[in-house]
Amino acid sequence: xxxxxxxxxxxxxxxxxxxxxxxxxxxxxxxxxxxxxxxxxxxxxxxxxxxxxxxxxxxxxxxxxxxxxxxxxxxxxxxxxxxxxxxxxxxxxxxxxxxxxxxxxxxxxxxxxxxxxxxxxxxxxxxxxxxxxxxxxxxxxxxxxxxxxxxx
Amino acid sequence: xxxxxxxxxxxxxxxxxxxxxxxxxxxxxxxxxxxxxxxxxxxxxxxxxxxxxxxxxxxxxxxxxxxxxxxxxxxxxxxxxxxxxxxxxxxxxxxxxxxxxxxxxxxxxxxxxxxxxxxxxxxxxxxxxxxxxxxxxxxxxxxxxxxxxxxx
DNA sequence: GACAATTACTTGCGTCCGCAACCTTTCCCG
DNA sequence: CGGGAAAGGTTGCGGACGCAAGTAATTGTC
Numbered sequence: 001x002x003x004x005x006x007x008x009x010x011x012x013x014x015x016x017x018x019x020x021x022x023x024x025x026x027x028x029x030x031x032x033x034x035x036x037x038x039x040x041x042x043x044x045x046x047x048x049x050x051x052x053x054x055x056x057x058x059x060x061x062x063x064x065x066x067x068x069x070x071x072x073x074x075x076x077x078x079x080x081x082x083x084x085x086x087x088x089x090x091x092x093x094x095x096x097x098x099x100x101x102x103x104x105x106x107x108x109x110x111x112x113x114x115x116x117x118x119x120x121x122x123x124x125x126x127x128x129x130x131x132x133x134x135x136x137x138x139x140x141x142x143x144x145x146x147x148x149x150x151x152x
Numbered sequence: 153x154x155x156x157x158x159x160x161x162x163x164x165x166x167x168x169x170x171x172x173x174x175x176x177x178x179x180x181x182x183x184x185x186x187x188x189x190x191x192x193x194x195x196x197x198x199x200x201x202x203x204x205x206x207x208x209x210x211x212x213x214x215x216x217x218x219x220x221x222x223x224x225x226x227x228x229x230x231x232x233x234x235x236x237x238x239x240x241x242x243x244x245x246x247x248x249x250x251x252x253x254x255x256x257x258x259x260x261x262x263x264x265x266x267x268x269x270x271x272x273x274x275x276x277x278x279x280x281x282x283x284x285x286x287x288x289x290x291x292x293x294x295x296x297x298x299x300x301x302x303x304x
Numbered sequence: 305g306a307c308a309a310t311t312a313c314t315t316g317c318g319t320c321c322g323c324a325a326c327c328t329t330t331c332c333c334g
Numbered sequence: 335c336g337g338g339a340a341a342g343g344t345t346g347c348g349g350a351c352g353c354a355a356g357t358a359a360t361t362g363t364c
Contacts, residue, residue, distance in 0.1 A: 003266040010277055013285050016292035021173055022218045023299045030304040040320090059342060066174045071321045073344055078320095095329045095342040117158060123302070125162055127294045133165050135287050140168035142279045147175045150275070152182040192350085211312060223351045225314060230350090247312040247359045 024123060031119040035112040036082070040065070040075055042116060045084065045109040048101040055088065055100035084108050176275060183271040187264040188234070192217070192227055194268060197236065197261040200253040207240065207252035236260050 006014065029039050037045075047064050048054050056064070062072040076099055079085040084105035090096040101109075125133060158166065181191050189197075199216050200206050208216070214224040228251055231237040236257035242248040253261075277285060 003269065004273065006269060006273070009282070009285050009289060010273075013289035013292065014272060014276070016289055016296050019218075020292045020295045020299065023296065026218070027299060027304045038320090057342080066171075066178070068322050069343065070323080070345080074319095074321065093330075093342085097343065118156065120166060121156065121158070121162075123299060124166070124295060127298045128291060130161070132287070132291050133161050135284070136291060137161060137165035137168055139280060139284050139288060140165065140172045143172045143276060144168050144175065146279045147172065147179060147275060152179045190350090209312085220352050221313060222315080222353080226350065245312085245360075249313065 027123050028116070028119055031123075032112065032116055035108065035115070037108070037112055040067075041079060041084075042109075042112065044075065044079060044099070045101065045105055045112075048085065048099060049106065049109055053100075054106070055098040057090070057096050057098060059096075061099055079105070179275050180268070180271055183275075184264065184268055187260065187267070189260070189264055192219075193231060193236075194261075194264065196227065196231060196251070197253065197257055197264075200237065200251060201258065201261055205252070206258070207250040209242070209248050209250060211248075213251055231257070 025039065032039060032042055043065055044061070047061060048056060058072060058076070059069065061067075062069055065072065067075065076085060076087070079099075080087060082104075084102060086100050086102050088098040088100045090098060128136070177191065184191055184194055195217055196213070199213060200208060210224060210228070211221065213219075214221055217224065219227065228237060228239070231251075232239060234256075236254060238252050238254050240250040240252045242250060280288070
C-alpha cells in the first residue's frame with residue numbers, strides 16, 4: 001500500500017493553517033478577556049442574540065456550538081451566574097430548558113462586539129485581498145460541506 | 153465612532169472557517185484515537201522526529217507547540233508513561249531536560265502517520281483544487297506572519 | 305568571587321469540558 | 335391506553351491545561 005504523502009504545497013498550506021489557528025484563537029481570546037468573556041461565552045451570546053425571541057433550546061445550542069450536553073450545561077452555569085443569560089422552562093415540553101439572553105447579556109454583547117469584530121479584522125483579514133477573502137469563503141464552505149457529509 | 157462591521161463576504165469566510173476548524177479537529181482527533189494518541193501527542197512525536205537527534209529541550213518544544221511549560225510537562229508525563237518519549241538530562245546545562253523519542257515512539261509514529269496523513273487529505277484537501285491549496289498556503293502564511301508580527 | 309536577575313522545569317490549584325450514569329418527560333406502537 | 339424506547343438535561347468523575355509559586359541552575363555585574 002503506497003502511502004500518499006502530502007505534497008510540498010499541501011504541507012505548506014497545512015502547517016501555516018494549523019499554526020495560524022492556534023495563534024489566532026489565543027489572540028482573540030486575549031482580546032476578549034477585558035470584557036470578562038471567553039470566546040466560548042461570546043459565541044453563546046451571539047447565537048442567542050440571533051435566535052427568535054433571543055432564546056434557544058439547550059440541545060439546539062449545544063449542536064450549534066459543537067459542545068456536549070454537559071459542556072453546555074457548565075458553560076451556561078457561568079453565564080447565568082454572570083447574569084448574562086437565564087434558564088427558562090418550556091411550557092410546552094417540560095423536558096426542555098431554554099437559554100435566554102437577559103438585558104445584561106444584550107448589553108454585554110453590544111459592548112464587546114465592536115472590539116471583537118475589530119480583533120477579527122485586524123488579526124485575520126487585515127493583510128488579505130478582497131479576492132483572497134472570497135476564495136477563503138469558497139474553500140471553507142467546501143471543507144465544511146465535505147465534513148458534514150462524511151462524519152467521523 | 154463608526155464600527156467597521158464585517159462585510160457579507162468576510163462574514164461568510166469567517167463563519168465557514170470557524171465551523172470547519174472545530175469540526176475538522178474533532179474528526180482528526182477521532183481518526184487518531186485508535187492509535188491511542190491525541191492530536192497533541194501526535195504533534196509532539198512529529199516535532200521530536202524532525203529534530204536533530206530526535207530530541208528537543210522542553211522549553212523549545214513548548215514554544216513550538218504553543219503550550220505553557222506546565223502543559224508540556226503534563227503532556228510529556230503521559231507520553232513517558234506510554235513509553236513513547238523519555239526525559240534526558242542535559243549534561244551541559246543541568247536546568248534543562250530533553251524530550252527524546254524512544255524506539256517505541258518512533259515505531260508508533262511510523263504506524264500512525266499514514267493514517268493521519270490520509271485523514272488530513274480526506275477531510276481537508278479532498279475537495280480542493282490545486283490552485284486553492286496554493287492560495288490557502290499564501291493566505292495562512294500572510295495570517296501567520298501578521299500574527300507573529302503583532303503579538304497579543 | 306558573591307549576589308541579584310534570569311532561565312528551565314515542576315507542582316498545587318482551579319477551570320473547562322467530555323463520557324457515562326441518571327432522572328424526567330414525551331413519543332411510538334401494538 | 336400501556337409500556338418500552340427515545341429525547342432533553344444535569345451530575346459525578348476524570349483528563350488536560352493555564353497561572354502562580356517554588357526549586358534548582360546559570361548568567362551577568364560590580
